[in-house]
Amino acid sequence: MSVQERKERERAGRERLILATARELAEQQGWDAVTTRRLAERIEYSQPVLYSHFRGKREIIGAVALEGAAEMAAALRAAARAADGPRARVTALARAYLDFAARNPAVYDAMFQLDGGLAFAKEDTPEPLKDAFAALLESLGEVAGDGVPPGLFTEVFWAALHGLATLTRAGRLPPEDAERRTRLLVDRLAMV
Amino acid sequence: MSVQERKERERAGRERLILATARELAEQQGWDAVTTRRLAERIEYSQPVLYSHFRGKREIIGAVALEGAAEMAAALRAAARAADGPRARVTALARAYLDFAARNPAVYDAMFQLDGGLAFAKEDTPEPLKDAFAALLESLGEVAGDGVPPGLFTEVFWAALHGLATLTRAGRLPPEDAERRTRLLVDRLAMV
DNA sequence: CTCGATTGTCTAGCAGTGCTAGGGTCGAAT
């Protein structure tokens, strides 16, 4: 028994190593630099080993995305918890979201920009993704305003944050005005 | 003289053919399907011919993006012109933007999602891109609200539209609520 | 009208990609 358990532990450890390495490489040089050969070399195994853990590169991206979703959900809840009052909570939430995207561009790409083979807005959406949306909903629901479904409001607010995050990082928006844009967004969208 | 002019005309025509073919292929099967071989085969030339017109695939994407930007600017202006009053103009603008993104997903990707090697928010930003932003600014500037710079307001509104467009198309947002989300966005952001 | 030169195009090939088939090796169970 114990030998089998040891093997499973080692396997799980190697899987974590793969994901951590892929993520590190992606953050350093972008996802284009994450090739199966390079990744295999860094973990000091041959390429086929990757395919005994994941169906392919897409699934590796998807796994990193799920990791990221869990982290983001935690970051959002922490920021919301540290703020007093609905309005301050929303501001903190928005800053935390944009901050996460800016600090973890590769992970953010894995979550929303690249094809990680993940389902969305469906029954079989992975739990971490639903939970990240839930983390937004918790703070945004209370400022949706009368007659506006919290879910709908959260979708719109989320879309705005996503747009700011991607356009800023792609160099489409000047970075220096980020804070003013955030304040404008919160001022207008959040009903006190 | 005339022979040289004829050659230039033919060259320009072939360049248009390349772009139209690339765009068509991308809309039909996605940009991943636009390989230099397939593209060359469709225009009935060999691959190196592509490189006598463009530096590489990236530049082809960039050229399609510029085409798209010009079309989008025209569509936005047409929609704004057909509406009466600032508020109706903004609503029409938002619908036109999202409609363009939904109807021309590959072109929209070329403009904002893929790397077309284009500069943004800088001095050397290509004219069509600046003009598309200007088309937004024309209608959005009048509803920015007191004390809010029109440019900043336009950036935020644009980011929100971009977020809605990309998340909807990626299956992250349920398509059936698109109109309600648009109305909510306009209601909150536009100062009458 | 002929003959170099220039222009244009194609064939063939390079290095790199994601992914997989097959053979060996090494450890575990009998």
Next chain:
DNA sequence: ATTCGACCCTAGCACTGCTAGACAATCGAG
């Protein structure tokens, strides 16, 4: 001690973007 099976690696496939060099067609000069 021996068999067996899990594990991993080498080698290779079909594809990618891109380019060098050979070849043919066209042009301008004599």
